[in-house]
Structures are given as structure tokens and as C-alpha cells.
Amino acid sequence: MNLIQVIKLAVAGIRANKMRSILTMLGVIIGVAAVIVLVSLAQGATKSVTGSIQGLGSNLVTISMRNTPITLTYNEVMEWKNRPGIRGIAPVISGNVTVKYGNKKYDTGLEGTNSEYEQVRNTHVQEGRFIMPIDLSFRQKVVLLGTEVSRQLFAQGSPIGETIKINGINFKVVGLLVEKGAAAFGSNDDKVVIPLTTAERVMNSKGVRSVYIQAATPGDVDTVVAQLDNYLYRKTKNTDVYRVSNQVEMLSTVNQVTGMLTLMLGGIAGISLFVGGIGIMNIMLVTVTERTREIGIRKAIGAKRRDILRQFLIEAVVVSGIGGIIGILVGALVSRIIGSLMAVEISMSLKVVGMAFGFAVLVGIVFGMYPANKAAKLNPIEALRFE
Amino acid sequence: MIELVNICKYYQTGPVTIKALDGVGMNIKNGEMVAIIGPSGSGKSTLMNMLGCLDVPTDGQYFLDSKEVSKLDEDDLADIRNKKLGFVFQSFNLLARLTALENVELPLIYQGMGAVERRERAAKALELVGLSDRLEHTPTELSGGQQQRVAIARALAGDPPVILADEPTGNLDSRSGLEIMEILKGLHRDGKTVILITHDLQIAGQAGRVIRMHDGRIVHDGEVA
Structure with missing residues (x-):
């Protein structure tokens, strides 16, 4: 049948x-x-x-220091550039600030960093320009706005070229970041970015407590983590005060x-x-x-x-x-x-x-x-x- | 050629052994027409099941075309039923959901025949019983006599040498019964072996040979008595 x-x-x-x-x-x-x-x-x-997670940047390694007076200096961090397997380094000083435009006030996060942040954190401007090395050398008072901040202060209008106050200091808006959308950990769009050297003044702090590093290839991630782990241990002699984490680990x-x-x-x-x-x-x-x-x-x-x-x-x-x-x-x-x-x-x-x-x-x-x-x-x- | 040697079939019901068949022996030659008669409980149905390879004997031997079938397994018996035997039942036993043609095709399907040839053979079998104009009717749309004719066509479709009919006219009015008997006699004339069970002596009389059963034994075997 x-x-x-x-x-x-x-x-x-x-x-x-x-x-x-x-x-x-x-x-x-x-x-x-x-x-x-x-x-x-x-x-x-x-x-x-x-x-x-991948939107944070590819082959990303993150260093964070906490519960310790020891910090890293900008130059010390940038010297890692000579180590094998590292493509980019973006040290970050962060904090919370109040931004003001006209009579509009808004509380947001601030990140002080360098020009490599753009590539390392996969964060680009949709309008204007990114932070440049010269901004760091001259402690320029320029700022990039996240889309959420721009929406709060300028509604639909373009913020480029306007001057805003960050904790009472005048900053010129030079760029508007690309919208990243809601992330797993808070919004990536609710922040402002300024040059690292300027941020030291604004936040009144010396030294870097977090660094984003981009490994050259996914295969380099492990060696980069091992090198930095080794470096930080020699510096602090205490494994509890620093943390080297990588994206691959997080993803897994x-x-x-x-x-x-x-x-x-x-x-x-x-x-x-x-x-x-x-x-x-x-x-x-x-x-x-x-x-x-x-x-x-x-x-x-x-x-x-x-x-x-x-x-x-x-x-x-x-x-x-x-x-x-x-x-x-x-x-x-x-x-x-x-x-x-x-x-x-x-x-x-x-x-x-x-x-x-x-x-x-x-x-x-x-x-x-x-x-x-x-x-x-x-x-x-x-x-x-x-x- | 059918040969039974000392066939016994016992059923155990509690402590009592019922001897449905108790040492039956007989020969039926190719092309014979035989009627098996006897009161109910005489073992004629059990004998029919035995001849039809639906049941295996407790003891004794059954040779069909010199091949001993009492030793075969279930699948081989199914094969013999399919190719060498054609069944006609008292209650027709057609599948209600299928058309007349599809019912007649069934045994050919189990032979593994291709669709085109199958349809041709089934249509021819239905023509033989005079139902060429009822191919697409389902059993409920046919009269009792017509249903029984479809059943005969189904039994014939695979061209088996032996036709087994269990009270084929039992559920029919006398006129349809006559028609069915004419068809069966026609098959006998065409060279088929026809074995039928009946308790109607007049119908038994139309067969050339009558076997009378009583209490699981053959008590008469011969010309119409």
C-alpha cells in the first residue's frame, strides 16, 4: 500500500x-x-x-579601580599603546554633573576622555566633530552631547555651536552623538563627553580610575587581559581593588x-x-x-x-x-x-x-x-x- | 486443491474444552462447488475460518495446492488470503467510507499493484457482477444485493482460485439471493473452486457436493442428499 x-x-x-x-x-x-x-x-x-554589549565596542577590555587611593595617570595609561595586541586606549574620568542651557537644567553623567574613545567604544557623532588630541593639550572647553541630553536642552533643534554650562562653566557644543538606544545597563544616550584634561578640572580630580582598551583582534583579548592584570597587580599588590573584564567573558x-x-x-x-x-x-x-x-x-x-x-x-x-x-x-x-x-x-x-x-x-x-x-x-x- | 488431514480445533473455556473441530478430513478438487451445511454450533464457521487461513488448527494438517499452510506464520497467511482466496461474507463487510471501486481495489492495493492497473482490474471485476454503472457509489447508496455483488467483485479482483462464501444469501431477499447464487454458479462454471456455508438446503442443493457437519465432525460428504 x-x-x-x-x-x-x-x-x-x-x-x-x-x-x-x-x-x-x-x-x-x-x-x-x-x-x-x-x-x-x-x-x-x-x-x-x-x-x-557588542555596541559597547568590539574586542573591548575594561579596567576599573575602586576602594583604593591609587589611580592611574593619563600618560601611564597611554604608554600601554606600545604593548602588543592593543589597538586603542580610552581612559575615562566620570561623574555626575548639572548641565544648563538658558533656563533649562538637566542632571546627567559626564565622561572625560580622549579621541580614541570614538573607535574603542564605537561611539560616533551624527553631527559636528569628535574630541581631538588638541582639545586635550589645550584643555578646551568643548562638549559632545548624548541624544537624550540634547533633547532635554534643545528639544528638536541642533545644539552644534551653542554654549551650555556644565557645573557653572561655559562649554561649546561641538558634536552630537549617535543614538544607541536603551542599553542593558542604563541609557548610553544620557551623558555628555568632554576632553579628559578638562574633566580633571571640572570634577576636581587627578588620575584615571577606568580605562577602555580595544584589543587588535578577538584572539588578542586574552593576552591583553593577562598583561594588564599583571601590571595592575604589580602596581597595587591587591587583587581586590581593580578589575579587568572583557566583553567576551561578559557575552559568554x-x-x-x-x-x-x-x-x-x-x-x-x-x-x-x-x-x-x-x-x-x-x-x-x-x-x-x-x-x-x-x-x-x-x-x-x-x-x-x-x-x-x-x-x-x-x-x-x-x-x-x-x-x-x-x-x-x-x-x-x-x-x-x-x-x-x-x-x-x-x-x-x-x-x-x-x-x-x-x-x-x-x-x-x-x-x-x-x-x-x-x-x-x-x-x-x-x-x-x-x- | 485443498486437503485437510485430521484437523482439530479446541477452545478452552475455564475447565471445559470445546471441540469446535474434532478430526475433520476432506479433499476438495480444483473447480469443485461445495456446500457446507449443519446446525449452528456444528463447527462449520470454524471450518470456514480454517479453510480461509484466518485461523490455525490446534492439531492436524491443511494443504493448499500441496503446500502445508497450517505451519505458516501470520504474514504468510495474509499473503495466501490475499492471492489464493476470496471472501464473501453474510454481512457484506464493505468499508463504508470507500466507493464500490475503492472497495474492490483493496486486495489489489495489498498486492502492491500500481494505481492504473488496479483501477482497470477493479472496474473489470465490477463489470463481471453487473455493476459497471455503480463504480463511484458508496455502500450506503447500494441495495443489499448490489453490496453483496460488490463484495463478490472484491473477492474476484485478485483472481484467486478459491472463493469462500459464508452464508452469502443470508441477509438478502430471495430474489437478490437467487442473483447472487447465479453469479457464484457462474464462477464455478468458469473454473473457480467455490465453497459456501449455508443452512438453506435449497441453496446447498445447487452445489454439486454437500458436506454436513455435526458436533465438529463431518457426518455426510457427497452428492446432494
């Missing part, structure tokens, strides 16, 4: 019992849709977190967490698929009983065990397969709706869709096996006598 014929027969059987078939499929539909929605949500979250931690999240959500959704499978088994058992006489007739005219087994197994797989396809469509639709309603990123990969469908078919095979086997083993004489 060929496959197309059996499938046709199975579809005819499904149509003969529409309501029952739909209810049976519903279990699989909900299961597959749940898998797709939840996994897409989890993967979307992973993607956006990963994206915002995040990936671990989100991977677990994906697995958990997928697992929960998988349980509903399993329950759907039990529904299929239940209905298939009823079907086999109802069609005992048919099985007897088929056996009497020459159907072998495997013919009967295949017929019922394929019927179960057709039910779960059609349920799977509908589930994929429902899942895609629901993901899209959730994505647009909650403004979160949804990432529906072909792999997940394929896996959900494959799992649905597998559920059909596994839960169809017992009823199909029961049908195949029926004694033809007793089956023919069945009313």
Missing part, C-alpha cells in the same frame, strides 16, 4: 470526524505555538542583550543565562506538546476500537500486520503534522503580535520552527505507536465478529 494512498485515507478519516480531529490537533497546535513563541521571545532577548555569561532561559521556556512549552501527544494517543485508541471491524476486513483480504501498523501510525502522524503546521502559523502570528505590542525583539529562527515541527511529528509517532500496534495485533476472526 503506497504512502500517498495511506495519507489520502488518513486525511479522509480526519475530515470524517472534523470536530474530534480539531480538538485532538488543538493540543499539538498549542504546544507547537507555545514552543515557537517562548523560544522566539527568549532568543529575541538574547539578541538584544548581546547587541547592546549572558549567553549562558539566556541559553538557560531559552531551554527552560522551551521545556515548559514542550510539556504542553507532550500533553498534546497524550491526546493523540487517546483518540487513536478510540479510533482503533471503532474501526475494529474495518481492521478485520482488511486483514481478511490480505493486509499484513505492518500494513495495518503503517496505516494507523501515518494517521497519527498526519494529525500531529497538520497540528504542527497550524501551530507554526499561530506561533508566528502570536510572536509578531507580542513583539509589536510589547516593543520587544522577537527572533524566530528556521531552526526553532523546524525543531518544533519535527518534535510534533515525533510526538505523533511515539504516541501513535501503541494504538497502531494494538490495531495491527488484532485477531482477524474476532475483529470481523466485532459489532
